[in-house]
Amino acid sequence: MAPATWAPFAGLSRPTWSLPLRWRPAPWAGCWTRGPSRGSCCSGWPAAPCSALLPPYRCCRACWRRGQPRAKTKLLIPTTTKAQLTAMHEPIHIDSRWAQRLRRGEQPDAAEVREHLLAVHQRHAGFTEGVARGCRDAAGRNSYEWLAEVIDPARHRTILDLACGSGVLAEICLQRHGDAIELIGIDMSADELALARRRIPDPGCRLHQALAQSMECIPDAGVDLVLCHWALTLMDPIEPVLAEIRRILRPQGTLAAIIDGDIASSPSYAAVHDVIYSAAQHEYPSYANADLGDARVRAPESLAALIRQTFRDAEVRIEPGMVSLDGAPQTLAEEATGFFYASFVLSAHARARALAEVARVLSADAGSDGLGRFDMPIHRLVAQL
Numbered sequence: 001m002a003p004a005t006w007a008p009f010a011g012l013s014r015p016t017w018s019l020p021l022r023w024r025p026a027p028w029a030g031c032w033t034r035g036p037s038r039g040s041c042c043s044g045w046p047a048a049p050c051s052a053l054l055p056p057y058r059c060c061r062a063c064w065r066r067g068q069p070r071a072k073t074k075l076l077i078p079t080t081t082k083a084q085l086t087a088m089h090e091p092i093h094i095d096s097r098w099a100q101r102l103r104r105g106e107q108p109d110a111a112e113v114r115e116h117l118l119a120v121h122q123r124h125a126g127f128t129e130g131v132a133r134g135c136r137d138a139a140g141r142n143s144y145e146w147l148a149e150v151i152d153p154a155r156h157r158t159i160l161d162l163a164c165g166s167g168v169l170a171e172i173c174l175q176r177h178g179d180a181i182e183l184i185g186i187d188m189s190a191d192e193l194a195l196a197r198r199r200i201p202d203p204g205c206r207l208h209q210a211l212a213q214s215m216e217c218i219p220d221a222g223v224d225l226v227l228c229h230w231a232l233t234l235m236d237p238i239e240p241v242l243a244e245i246r247r248i249l250r251p252q253g254t255l256a257a258i259i260d261g262d263i264a265s266s267p268s269y270a271a272v273h274d275v276i277y278s279a280a281q282h283e284y285p286s287y288a289n290a291d292l293g294d295a296r297v298r299a300p301e302s303l304a305a306l307i308r309q310t311f312r313d314a315e316v317r318i319e320p321g322m323v324s325l326d327g328a329p330q331t332l333a334e335e336a337t338g339f340f341y342a343s344f345v346l347s348a349h350a351r352a353r354a355l356a357e358v359a360r361v362l363s364a365d366a367g368s369d370g371l372g373r374f375d376m377p378i379h380r381l382v383a384q385l
């Protein structure tokens with residue numbers, strides 16, 4: 001097939017040829033990366049009207065391809081090669097060694113878990129913010145903002161955003177405290193860090209690619225506050241991570257993190273969780289025994305016990321919170337589903353079925369305006385040395 005030419009953002013014409021059915025983007029593709037602030041995508045670009053491109057897309061073209069935005073000035077991309085088209089129409093499903101092991105009913109090892117996480121964050125860099133930024137609590141804060149409230153500039157000069165991902169939290173910290181703080185970001189994913197670098201140019205924040213289990217780039221007692229938004233739950237083994245955090249924290253330092261909340265406190269979250277996990281379980285018989293991360297980090301009691309093992313005499317507080325997203329059930333289903341790592345291993349067919357089921361579940365409680373609500377329970381951990 002000859003290279004196709006079309007302008008995806010303005011003057012928007014559709015290709016004159018028709019894609020073979022198996023190349024057509026699935027109905028969810030592109031939507032999950034769409035930024036929560038309506039009308040912009042995950043990197044703050046204007047969203048491409050989906051009908052102008054191919055019907056399902058609502059996100060900017062760069063993001064839904066690989067989460068790698070192009071230079072902001074290049075909104076018009078004149079030509080699309082066959083190779084680019086193939087990449088754009090790749091299924092979002094990840095077939096890592098981890099997933100293959102689970103499909104065979106086997107247990108993956110720690111290296112395979114890490115490799116899988118890296119593959120997810122390579123293909124879907126920025127997906128966490130795609131949902132988390134738009135989920136707000138009763139006071140109007142998202143979970144990044146709630147976590148950033150821990151910062152006390154009088155005590156916290158050097159701050160580490162551990163597993164910083166695409167840099168949303170770091171950006172909020174800088175917007176709030178500017179020159180009063182020195183910010184460091186660490187993540188193991190080069191693809192996430194690339195997004196963070198675009199968002200926060202030097203010298204706002206020093207970004208390092210490293211594992212939380214070995215943060216040699218930070219000296220002993222080099223940090224006043226470690227912030228970690230939605231990533232402690234993925235870190236396995238967790239003990240070396242806590243030991244490293246203890247090593248780099250100064251006396252009277254603080255660790256604060258957003259972690260999973262109590263599923264039972266949100267019927268909508270529990271329902272979505274059940275749909276996605278039963279779909280994953282169906283395709284991967286040992287999925288239930290092989291979730292990502294250390295399960296002790298997900299429950300407040302076991303997490304507090306773990307922290308106290310490493311941070312002796314620390315004052316540990318774990319507060320519950322709830323952040324919510326409103327929207328049309330189909331859109332909400334795409335956003336909520338995209339938040340679960342399990343959704344990235346589902347086959348196209350299983351994912352489409354799960355999405356339809358999630359939309360059905362979320363429409364059951366829709367109001368008279370037709371909008372449904374997805375409530376995400378969270379916890380904020382604060383451990384004060």
Ligand SMILES: C[S@@+](CC[C@H](N)C(=O)[O-])C[C@H]1O[C@@H](n2cnc3c(N)ncnc32)[C@H](O)[C@@H]1O
Pocket residue numbers: 117121128129132162163164165166167168186187188189192210211212213228229230231234235236
């Ligand atoms: C759910 S995302 C959260 C990203 C970011 N904190 C946010 O909330 O937008 C989890 C992040 O943790 C990173 N990560 C997971 N395990 C890690 C580890 N052991 N060391 C460093 N980064 C890790 C992933 O690369 C990913 O960017």
